[in-house]
Amino acid sequence: MKILFVSSEVFPLMKTGGLADVSGSLPAALSALGHDVRILMPAYPEAISAAETPNALSLRQAGSQLTLLSTRLPGTTVPLWLLDAPASFGRFGNPYLAPNGAPWPDNAERFALLARVAVDLTQDRLGLGWKPDVVHCNDWQTGLIPPLLSDEPNRPAVVFTVHNLAYQGLFPYETFQRLALPPRLWKMEALEFYGQLSFIKGGLVFADRINTVSPSYAEEIQTPEFGCGLDGLLRSRKSCLSGILNGIDDVAWNPATDPYLPAPYGPDTLERKKVNRTALRQRYGLPDDPEVAVLGMVGRMVEQKGVDLLIDILDDLLQLPVQLVVLGSGDKEFERCFERAAAACPERIAVTIGYDEPLAHLIEAGADIFLMPSRFEPCGLNQLYSQRYGTVPIVRKVGGLADTVEDATPERLAAGQASGIVFEPAKPAFLLEAVYRALALYREPEVWRAVCKCGMAKDFSWRKSASRYVGLYREALAGMNAGCSIADPRCAA
Ligand code: ADP
Ligand code: GLC
Numbered sequence: 001m002k003i004l005f006v007s008s009e010v011f012p013l014m015k016t017g018g019l020a021d022v023s024g025s026l027p028a029a030l031s032a033l034g035h036d037v038r039i040l041m042p043a044y045p046e047a048i049s050a051a052e053t054p055n056a057l058s059l060r061q062a063g064s065q066l067t068l069l070s071t072r073l074p075g076t077t078v079p080l081w082l083l084d085a086p087a088s089f090g091r092f093g094n095p096y097l098a099p100n101g102a103p104w105p106d107n108a109e110r111f112a113l114l115a116r117v118a119v120d121l122t123q124d125r126l127g128l129g130w131k132p133d134v135v136h137c138n139d140w141q142t143g144l145i146p147p148l149l150s151d152e153p154n155r156p157a158v159v160f161t162v163h164n165l166a167y168q169g170l171f172p173y174e175t176f177q178r179l180a181l182p183p184r185l186w187k188m189e190a191l192e193f194y195g196q197l198s199f200i201k202g203g204l205v206f207a208d209r210i211n212t213v214s215p216s217y218a219e220e221i222q223t224p225e226f227g228c229g230l231d232g233l234l235r236s237r238k239s240c241l242s243g244i245l246n247g248i249d250d251v252a253w254n255p256a257t258d259p260y261l262p263a264p265y266g267p268d269t270l271e272r273k274k275v276n277r278t279a280l281r282q283r284y285g286l287p288d289d290p291e292v293a294v295l296g297m298v299g300r301m302v303e304q305k306g307v308d309l310l311i312d313i314l315d316d317l318l319q320l321p322v323q324l325v326v327l328g329s330g331d332k333e334f335e336r337c338f339e340r341a342a343a344a345c346p347e348r349i350a351v352t353i354g355y356d357e358p359l360a361h362l363i364e365a366g367a368d369i370f371l372m373p374s375r376f377e378p379c380g381l382n383q384l385y386s387q388r389y390g391t392v393p394i395v396r397k398v399g400g401l402a403d404t405v406e407d408a409t410p411e412r413l414a415a416g417q418a419s420g421i422v423f424e425p426a427k428p429a430f431l432l433e434a435v436y437r438a439l440a441l442y443r444e445p446e447v448w449r450a451v452c453k454c455g456m457a458k459d460f461s462w463r464k465s466a467s468r469y470v471g472l473y474r475e476a477l478a479g480m481n482a483g484c485s486i487a488d489p490r491c492a493a
Contacts, residue, residue, distance in 0.1 A: 001473055003030060003037040004132035004156070006118045008111065008141035010039060011249075012074055013047035013082075014095055015357075017300060018246070018381045019139060019163045022213070025249040026469065028076045029462035033470060038130070040118055042089040042110070043069055043082035050074065054082060059126040066117065068126070083117050096141075101332070108171045111199065112179045115144035122149065122156050132156045134473040137207065140169030143199035146206030147185055157476035159469075160203030162212045164378050165221050165228045166304065169199025193229070204233055208476035210241045213379035214400030218243030226376055240479065244469060245403060246379040247462030248388070253364075255389045255456075260361035267456045270390055270449065273365065280325060280366030284350035292321045293442050295435070296367025296391065298360045298382055301330030301338075306373035306396060311337045312428035313435070318348060320439060325367060326351045327359055364389045369438050373423075373431045377401045383420070387455030392441075392448070393420040394434045404460075408441060408451055419455040 009015055011024030023039070030037045041047065048054060054069035069082040083089065088110040098104050117126075124131045137145045137160045149155040176186060176197040185191045191201050204210060212218045220226035222235045234241060251257070255273075256266040263275035274290075281288050295317070299305045310326075311334065317324060326338050326349075335353045342351040352359060364370070370386035370393045379400030383393040387405070395401035401422075408418035421441075423434040442448050 001035045001134060001470070002130065002132045003027075003035055003134045003136055003473065004040060004118065004122060005030075005037055005136045005138075006040045006114070006142045006145060007138045008042060008095060008114070010041045010047075010073065010080070013041065013050045013080075014044050016094060016096070018379065021249065021381055022163070022246055023138065024073065025247065025252075025462060026466060027073060027078050028249075029247065029466035030469065031076065031078050033466055035470065037078060038132070039073060039078060039080040040114070040121060041080070041082060042095070042114060043084040044089050044095055045092050047082055048084075051080070051082060056084070057126075057128070059128075066126075068117075081121075083114060085113055088113055108169070108175045108179060108197070108199070111141040111169065112144055112181075115142060115148055118142070118145050119148045119152065123152060123154070134159060134476060136161065136469075136473070137203055139163050140167055140198075140200040140203070143169055143202035144181075145202070147181075147191060147202040150206050151182065155480075157209075157473065157480045158207045159209045159211065159472055159476050160207035162200075162203070162210065162217075162221070162378070164304075165200070165212075165226070165230060166376070167200075168193070168228065168230075171197045171199075173197065201230070201233070204230060204237065208240070208479045209472050210234075210237060211472060212241075212243050213246045214403045215243035215245070216403050217376075217378045217399040220376070220399060242472065244465050244472065245400065246381060246384070247465045248381060248384050248460045250388070250461045253361075253385050253388055255365055258361055258365065260358040261365050265365075265390075267390070267453050270452060270456075273390055276362065276365040277368070278366075280362050281323070283362075284325065285346065286323050286325075286350060287347060289321075292323055293368040293439060294366060295322050295324045295369045295371055296327075296363040296386075297325070297371040298327045298363050299372070301328045301334040303331070304375055304377070306375050306426060306431070307331070307334045309373045309426065309428050309431045310371060311341075313432045314341050314349070316432050317435065318345060320435065322348075322435070322439070324349045325363055327354075327356060327363055329353050329355060364391055367391050368442060369394060369435075371431075372396070372401060373426070373434075374398060374401060375426050380404070384460045387419055387458055388460060390452035390456045392438060392451050392455065394431070394438055395420060395422055396426060397422045397424045406454070408437070413441075413447060413450070416450055416454060418451050419458065420451070 007023035009020040011020040051071040054071040067084040262279045263272045265272035338351040342349045377399040405420035407422035412418040423430045
């Protein structure tokens with residue numbers, strides 16, 4: 001099958017979160033299954049620098065000149081095109097936000113351009129001699145591709161993956177006019193969302209198949225609590241909606257070969273994990289006390305991640321034999337809270353505000369316990385990395401966290417099937433209680449070891465999930481032919 005995979009971030013060329021990890025590993029897994037998959041993403045300056053020998057292809061598009069840089073996804077043979085439009089993408093830093101933290105004012109134009117180029121690629125209007133059978137779109141930045149394709153008589157099948165429904169790409173009506181989108185798209189059954197232009201609705205309404213990144217999140221987003229105002233639409237497309245768990249890049253995230261670790265280790269050399277803990281402590285000047293457990297957290301400091309729950313229990317944590325290491329950035333108020341706590345208690349709390357890939361690996365390896373108390377979590381990758389690294393995750397029972405961590409109940413402990421601690425209500429007291437439970441197990445080294453090893457033994461590779469995506473592409477192709485998309489009058493219920 002020929003697959004065009006479109007994403008606004010692809011590791012290692014550009015990354016703000018898990019979307020990049022998925023976009024950098026799923027295409028390689030599909031390629032390993034024998035499919036001809038090619039990636040399209042914007043040519044941010046960092047992406048151009050990280051690309052291996054990019055080769056400029058000058059092309060004509062709708063009367064204007066356009067450059068695609070042709071390269072490979074680093075470390076693979078997967079072809080990758082960088083859309084080189086300096087006026088739109090030639091900016092350093094966060095791909096969505098200006099340095100002041102506000103969205104770039106021309107985000108709609110930037111990602112509409114990405115969509116238009118993707119559509120032209122699928123029609124081989126750029127003369128590359130290649131036409132995909134399927135276009136795989138990811139999140140709102142690619143949301144205009146499905147509606148624009150719906151105008152094409154010979155379009156490929158379209159799959160739209162929701163990595164996070166909370167980010168929707170909403171813009172005023174004037175933007176819709178400025179983008180000169182077909183007027184027929186301005187209605188509730190298309191891109192209009194309470195008087196605004198919604199990019200994500202383009203994917204949700206017009207794709208042949210929609211999926212999210214865990215089975216639980218696929219169910220949750222059909223409810224008002226998690227549906228972000230789109231639950232009704234999603235319920236109406238239930239028959240085309242599924243959940244496929246993310247896999248991980250198990251080469252980049254392998255504790256036995258991780259180049260960022262002072263002491264790589266595996267399930268049979270688990271005692272070496274402590275060397276990494278010592279290194280992590282030394283980095284921050286935390287005392288190297290074997291009785292004290294290190295709690296780690298890495299992630300975007302936003303409400304989604306339950307950061308406020310952790311902030312609320314910081315004083316209680318200081319009463320316990322624990323140290324806390326936090327890496328992340330996001331909401332300035334959350335950043336300041338952590339910085340204040342670390343300044344007040346430097347021998348117990350360490351914080352790095354920013355983005356640091358090597359440090360993220362060291363925390364995954366050096367911490368004893370990983371905290372992920374998310375309010376919602378479409379899939380989550382860090383809890384997968386921590387299980388692979390023998391670092392016991394504490395997670396909320398929500399979305400992909402619920403699907404990937406087995407709570408250490410007495411029954412599961414007895415059966416050797418416990419891989420973490422799961423708590424339910426999004427309240428500080430319940431997170432604190434989960435920490436108590438984890439520490440009780442930590443005090444029993446044999447039990448603790450078994451929980452660590454249970455996580456390490458799990459298969460989080462893309463093997464199974466990549467095959468599921470292939471199945472989804474086949475369904476999309478069949479659905480397109482059967483007219484399953486709700487934008488298709490044959491399917492109007
Ligand atoms: P999300 O995509 O919602 O941010 P995920 O758990 O799916 O959450 O993926 C987050 C990814 O981003 C992980 O690979 C994680 O290690 C990485 N990450 C997040 N924040 C940072 C940071 N400050 N420094 C380094 N890596 C980070
Ligand atoms: C999103 C979600 C996260 C998911 C990632 C990759 O950013 O918040 O849960 O793991 O996308 O799919």
